[in-house]
Amino acid sequence: MGTGTLVLAQHQSWRQSQLDQAAFATGADVRVNLAAPFPVDRTGALAHARGIRSAMPVSSFYTGFDVYALDARTAAGTVLLRPDLSGLPMTGLWPRITPGRASPGLVLPGRPVRVAITAMLRAPRAVRLGALSASLTVQDGWGIVYSVPAGALPADGRYHRLAIDLSAGQQARYPLRLLGLSVSYQLPGFPPPPYPSQAAMLAAMRAEERTAAGRASLALSALAVSPRATGAFPAPFAGASALIRWHATAASANLADPHAHGIAPTVTAWRPTAGAASLTFTVGSGQLMQVTGRPPLPISGQLALTAGSSVVAIPGIATRAFFGAASAHLGDIVQLPAGNANVPVRLVAEVRAFPTAAGDGPVLIVDQASLQEALASELQPPLPVNQWWLQTADGIPAGLPAGLPAGTTVASRAGAAAGLLDDPLPNVPQLALLVIVTAAALLAGIGFVVSVVAAVRERRLQDALLAALGVGRAARTGQLCLEQLMLSVPAAAAGALIGAGLARLLVPAVTLTTGAVAPFPPVRVVIPVGWTVLLALAVAAVPVLAAAAAAAFRPDPAAQLRAGETT
Numbered sequence: 001m002g003t004g005t006l007v008l009a010q011h012q013s014w015r016q017s018q019l020d021q022a023a024f025a026t027g028a029d030v031r032v033n034l035a036a037p038f039p040v041d042r043t044g045a046l047a048h049a050r051g052i053r054s055a056m057p058v059s060s061f062y063t064g065f066d067v068y069a070l071d072a073r074t075a076a077g078t079v080l081l082r083p084d085l086s087g088l089p090m091t092g093l094w095p096r097i098t099p100g101r102a103s104p105g106l107v108l109p110g111r112p113v114r115v116a117i118t119a120m121l122r123a124p125r126a127v128r129l130g131a132l133s134a135s136l137t138v139q140d141g142w143g144i145v146y147s148v149p150a151g152a153l154p155a156d157g158r159y160h161r162l163a164i165d166l167s168a169g170q171q172a173r174y175p176l177r178l179l180g181l182s183v184s185y186q187l188p189g190f191p192p193p194p195y196p197s198q199a200a201m202l203a204a205m206r207a208e209e210r211t212a213a214g215r216a217s218l219a220l221s222a223l224a225v226s227p228r229a230t231g232a233f234p235a236p237f238a239g240a241s242a243l244i245r246w247h248a249t250a251a252s253a254n255l256a257d258p259h260a261h262g263i264a265p266t267v268t269a270w271r272p273t274a275g276a277a278s279l280t281f282t283v284g285s286g287q288l289m290q291v292t293g294r295p296p297l298p299i300s301g302q303l304a305l306t307a308g309s310s311v312v313a314i315p316g317i318a319t320r321a322f323f324g325a326a327s328a329h330l331g332d333i334v335q336l337p338a339g340n341a342n343v344p345v346r347l348v349a350e351v352r353a354f355p356t357a358a359g360d361g362p363v364l365i366v367d368q369a370s371l372q373e374a375l376a377s378e379l380q381p382p383l384p385v386n387q388w389w390l391q392t393a394d395g396i397p398a399g400l401p402a403g404l405p406a407g408t409t410v411a412s413r414a415g416a417a418a419g420l421l422d423d424p425l426p427n428v429p430q431l432a433l434l435v436i437v438t439a440a441a442l443l444a445g446i447g448f449v450v451s452v453v454a455a456v457r458e459r460r461l462q463d464a465l466l467a468a469l470g471v472g473r474a475a476r477t478g479q480l481c482l483e484q485l486m487l488s489v490p491a492a493a494a495g496a497l498i499g500a501g502l503a504r505l506l507v508p509a510v511t512l513t514t515g516a517v518a519p520f521p522p523v524r525v526v527i528p529v530g531w532t533v534l535l536a537l538a539v540a541a542v543p544v545l546a547a548a549a550a551a552a553f554r555p556d557p558a559a560q561l562r563a564g565e566t567t
Helices: 002-026 043-047 072-078 090-096 198-212 320-326 368-377 413-421 424-458 460-468 473-510 529-551 557-566
Strands: 030-033 052-062 066-070 106-108 114-122 131-139 145-154 159-165 176-186 215-226 247-251 260-263 266-273 276-282 285-288 300-306 314-319 333-338 341-351 363-367 387-392 409-412
Touching: 002 409, 002 413, 002 424, 002 473, 002 529, 043 052, 052 072, 052 368, 066 368, 072 090, 072 387, 090 314, 090 341, 114 131, 114 145, 114 176, 131 159, 131 368, 145 159, 145 176, 145 368, 176 215, 176 368, 198 260, 247 266, 247 276, 276 300, 314 320, 314 368, 320 341, 320 363, 333 363, 333 368, 341 363, 341 368, 363 368, 409 413, 424 529, 473 529
Parallel strands: 066 363, 314 341
Antiparallel strands: 030 387, 030 409, 052 066, 052 387, 106 176, 114 159, 114 215, 131 145, 131 176, 176 300, 215 276, 247 300, 260 285, 266 276, 314 363, 333 341
16 A cells, blocks of 8 residues: 555656646746737737637846746736745735836827827927937837837927827727827037147037037927727827826937937926927937047937836845845845846745746746836836737637747647656656556455455354354354454555655655756645545455455355364
């Protein structure tokens, strides 16, 4: 019984280990690895595909450690994180990083296909800015942020409509939010040194400073949305007052280059004026001198209006290795490098490891929407979503590969598990173990039968005396069976406990991968209670059945008594 329990536990633990490894390797029922992010109008189509119960966008990148930005609201039902790898239950882990406040930005009503904002740019005198390239930053219901080109805005002092196309098939995840507006332009430049004289240099510097200090204004008056891809826009749903609380910024990222020379643009005022929200700014100046003797290269300046005014620490979950590598503790704030910004992250929970990451290495997990909003407030480009983790009804949905971008790969937990379970190398020892438990049960059964038969032969005289005293055959057989049952049941239970104890000690040490290394996640010892109980019942029943069979072939009691008197 001990041997059988040990073998059954080893086999079940090995099988469960293969399933755990497959779940850890894929992270979800199905993982879609994108070669290029989905456009805004494809995310809803993926989530509502047949056979998909829930979908979770994931932005995964490496910045000295693995970072996963995911949708914390759907993580509990999607992420295949084994419970023992977390100090908190899944229902208490993910709410730690779920945003508890309303998302910033302006909610776009309905299911808009196009979004437009009316804007006017007035350049300072004697400065030609040309047409400014505009873009709108939009966030969908997943928390994914998109920067969508909105066309060009001429610096002619007249109002123009900047429009973006979002979802021709209305397959986005609604509601959509407008997080910001940005425009970029070429900074005015000046002849580079050397100058013919000191006076010429001073004159050039003064002219550059005057030009850089010239003030331009950007006015925004109304926002409108349209549920159709063509035609006129309906009446505006919001005016300039909806944007006046936004944060205004002017900068030139190119001036950080050591070869760049110039003066950065600055915001001088952001206020409502005559039914519009007006941003006044100095245009700045600059150019990039990479090679001496060659003409300088132009550099650009950026104006941005963002819904988030400042970056506060967003909550994050870290692995035990991350805490050790960062010398951090729960509640500490660490810096997450993302793009050209450092986002502060407050560590609120710890896990031992995270699926799809390399073993138990350092990993940081944050909410997708929180990180995207923090980057948008820092004028950083959106973080691309390069994975989708799906909870499915049964493996990979039949129609999933269709319509995915070229280069996309799809992995499933069921496929990974089948590959591990069907591997012939570890299957041979598992079959050998099953043969061993069968042989052990067979030898035990033979031993029991021999023992019972021998006991019955030794007690023939006693059985004959009981028969002579009037005890019936059924009663004598029942007594014999009960005696064997009282011996076999405790013996089977003791064997099961011994086997379970040996399994706890030995199974983690002998369960290895095909590479002869300990699997990760670590093996969990699984005692198959159902099969163990059936084995115990079978083992305990053998002596009873043997006793019943032996009692059926007892000789005549009188003859046994006469034989006993003779001896």
